[in-house]
Amino acid sequence: MLVGGFDDSAIAPATTPPLTTVRQPLARIAAELVEVLTALIAGRPTSSRVLPTELVIRESA
Incomplete structure (x- = not known):
């Protein structure tokens, strides 16, 4: 499952797993x-x- 966010808020890299945004x-x-x-x-x-815009791929992807 892919979970993504928008605006790359400060909490995105701190979630578990870190949020792709x-x-x-x-x-x-x-x-x-x-x-x-x-x-x-x-x-x-x-x-x-x-x-x-920039896609920031983290572990939630």
């Missing part, structure tokens, strides 16, 4: 969000953004 670039997500909101407030067009 998907890690997101939170600092970059925040920076992109600020850029989009600033553009929207200024009335400029925005576009969708796709940011990379």
